[in-house]
Amino acid sequence: MLNWMDVNRTFQELDLFRREMDRLFNDALRDEVVGGSAFSALDQRAGARMITTDEAFVLTVDVPGVRSEDIGLQVTRDGLTLHAARTIGVPEGYSTHRHERGSWEISRSWNMPVAIDPDEVVAEVKNGVLTVTLPKAAEVQPRRITVQA
Amino acid sequence: MTKKELQHTEEAQMRPTNGNPTRYVVTPKVDVFENADEYLLLADLPGVDKDALDLSWARGELTIEGHVGDRYYRRAFTMPDGIDAANIAADLAAGVLTLHLPKSPEVKPRKIQVHAA
Numbered sequence: 001m002l003n004w005m006d007v008n009r010t011f012q013e014l015d016l017f018r019r020e021m022d023r024l025f026n027d028a029l030r031d032e033v034v035g036g037s038a039f040s041a042l043d044q045r046a047g048a049r050m051i052t053t054d055e056a057f058v059l060t061v062d063v064p065g066v067r068s069e070d071i072g073l074q075v076t077r078d079g080l081t082l083h084a085a086r087t088i089g090v091p092e093g094y095s096t097h098r099h100e101r102g103s104w105e106i107s108r109s110w111n112m113p114v115a116i117d118p119d120e121v122v123a124e125v126k127n128g129v130l131t132v133t134l135p136k137a138a139e140v141q142p143r144r145i146t147v148q149a
Numbered sequence: 150m151t152k153k154e155l156q157h158t159e160e161a162q163m164r165p166t167n168g169n170p171t172r173y174v175v176t177p178k179v180d181v182f183e184n185a186d187e188y189l190l191l192a193d194l195p196g197v198d199k200d201a202l203d204l205s206w207a208r209g210e211l212t213i214e215g216h217v218g219d220r221y222y223r224r225a226f227t228m229p230d231g232i233d234a235a236n237i238a239a240d241l242a243a244g245v246l247t248l249h250l251p252k253s254p255e256v257k258p259r260k261i262q263v264h265a266a
Contacts, residue, residue: 062195064244094182101178128195128244
């Protein structure tokens, strides 16, 4: 039987585990940065995330200021590769007080745990957020089974 | 102006807000530029819709607030004197806020004519 101490310790360990996963996730994202100090949006906790439903995976990535023609997506049955870039300079005739919004370039691949249907993938950019919906292949989608009387 | 930025906004980066553990405060990345006519401020606010963006100006303090899902963007700046507040213009496109803060005529550099004697 668990006493209170054990329960607390379990929660602490879970919390440590969660933080470690966050760190690994962020490090992995940072490793993908090509040039420049920051793909700042991805450094942030909510910069890229994947939601899984019964029917699909939904990936969202922050891409503020990126033109849609500067986003490249390649999809296979096993996953996707994303390439995105933006170039930000100092506007002509202005002096700089603060320059945090860097130019960046990202190339990243995600492998899906189950097959997806590449022909049905939909991608859109809205308000500087890229949303990619990757439907699971028909054969791996959950199937309702009728119980015979 | 950069040093005058309110301190608490720096500390607010990516921590759960009090009493609402599912909401995260994000300090947006900004660029601030200046020329003879204006200050130009750009901020990355990915996901924020125009209706979810709140800009305010009070006694020389500019506050940018916006939200999307569980993310709450906030940043405040104390601006130098001489901003023509009535003519501040804002535009939000592709998740990037562009703010033009024109200088009042009295603080703009003036060309002084030298008359020949």
